Amino acid sequence: IITSYGTLLSDIRYLKDYRFNYIFLDESQNIKNPESQRYKAVRLLKSRNKVVMTGTPIENNTFDLYGQLSFACPGLFGSKQQFADLYSTPIDQFKDQKRAEELQRKIRPFMMRRTKEQVAKELPDKTEIILYCEMGTEQREVYEANKKEIQDYILGKTEEELPKSAMHVLKSITMLRQICNSAALLADGKSYLQASSKIEVLMEQIEGKSQKHKILVFSQFVSMLDLIKKELEKRNIKYAYLTGQTRNREEVVKSFQENGEIPVFLISLKAGGTGLNLTEADYVYLVDPWWNPAVENQAIDRAYRIGQHKNVMAVRLICPDTIEEKIMKL
Numbered sequence: 001i002i003t004s005y006g007t008l009l010s011d012i013r014y015l016k017d018y019r020f021n022y023i024f025l026d027e028s029q030n031i032k033n034p035e036s037q038r039y040k041a042v043r044l045l046k047s048r049n050k051v052v053m054t055g056t057p058i059e060n061n062t063f064d065l066y067g068q069l070s071f072a073c074p075g076l077f078g079s080k081q082q083f084a085d086l087y088s089t090p091i092d093q094f095k096d097q098k099r100a101e102e103l104q105r106k107i108r109p110f111m112m113r114r115t116k117e118q119v120a121k122e123l124p125d126k127t128e129i130i131l132y133c134e135m136g137t138e139q140r141e142v143y144e145a146n147k148k149e150i151q152d153y154i155l156g157k158t159e160e161e162l163p164k165s166a167m168h169v170l171k172s173i174t175m176l177r178q179i180c181n182s183a184a185l186l187a188d189g190k191s192y193l194q195a196s197s198k199i200e201v202l203m204e205q206i207e208g209k210s211q212k213h214k215i216l217v218f219s220q221f222v223s224m225l226d227l228i229k230k231e232l233e234k235r236n237i238k239y240a241y242l243t244g245q246t247r248n249r250e251e252v253v254k255s256f257q258e259n260g261e262i263p264v265f266l267i268s269l270k271a272g273g274t275g276l277n278l279t280e281a282d283y284v285y286l287v288d289p290w291w292n293p294a295v296e297n298q299a300i301d302r303a304y305r306i307g308q309h310k311n312v313m314a315v316r317l318i319c320p321d322t323i324e325e326k327i328m329k330l
Contacts, residue, residue, distance in 0.1 A: 019194045021048050023106040029054050029068070034070070055274075062087060062100075087099055090245075129313070131201060133201045139196065139197060142183040216299075217266050224288070239265065240252050273295055277303060298314075
């Protein structure tokens with residue numbers, strides 16, 4: 001049976017009655033949260049052997065291992081609380097080297113781990129650079145005005161009130177990140193002359209490289225991809241486009257991989273961060289920084305994988321003196 005995690009949830013009432021010989025979970029980080037419905041559903045499946053496969057077993061913290069390994073090796077760690085007390089809290093919060101080594105020893109017999117360097121010695125080089133995009137006057141004014149508004153809001157709260165404002169703060173941070181991409185992403189109906197230094201820099205890059213190179217462009221804001229799309233259309237540059245709304249993923253990927261006329265592939269980070277093989281591309285642009293480097297690396301590795309014969313250049317677009325630099329430091 002070949003199925004997806006989403007379909008498994010609907011079919012679990014039938015599938016839990018079978019006893020399988022093997023169950024393989026691909027991209028097993030999908031069950032890293034033991035509270036999730038996906039995790040609870042796969043734990044109902046019965047089989048003699050269980051295998052989990054992933055390129056990113058740890059995306060956020062050591063606790064990510066618990067969900068995946070408690071499925072593959074039930075009983076190895078005891079309860080969630082025991083795992084947190086014994087391993088994830090000491091390792092993540094207190095950098096306890098002894099506990100980390102103990103955990104490695106415990107899981108080593110059940111793991112086959114190979115790095116890309118071991119498997120694909122013939123892989124060409126990968127270079128990662130940061131391209132700083134200096135905001136124009138108007139974009140900077142919009143950014144500073146919003147930043148001040150947020151700071152005033154936070155300073156006006158007492159320490160007891162602040163935890164209740166967490167969602168407001170998160171929303172405000174997202175807004176600042178959107179302004180770094182383009183002031184036009186603000187839903188205020190205004191039109192801005194110097195909306196986006198990033199789009200200007202990106203278009204320069206694409207125009208200079210699209211004749212000889214294939215280019216992936218990742219953003220986690222679909223609205224930003226739509227703005228880039230318009231600019232490509234103005235310049236008559238053909239592109240492929242993939243977001244969570246795309247139904248014919250395979251056709252879109254095929255057209256980019258096989259059609260020499262399509263030099264650019266616009267991809268939303270969520271929809272295209274895993275499960276795509278895009279070895280025709282040799283330039284990867286990350287339009288906005290994500291909190292989690294593992295997710296960014298997954299995106300870059302769409303191009304940097306077995307079958308790639310060209311050197312891969314990964315470029316992060318960052319606005320200096322903004323929240324984006326803070327995210328990079330984190």
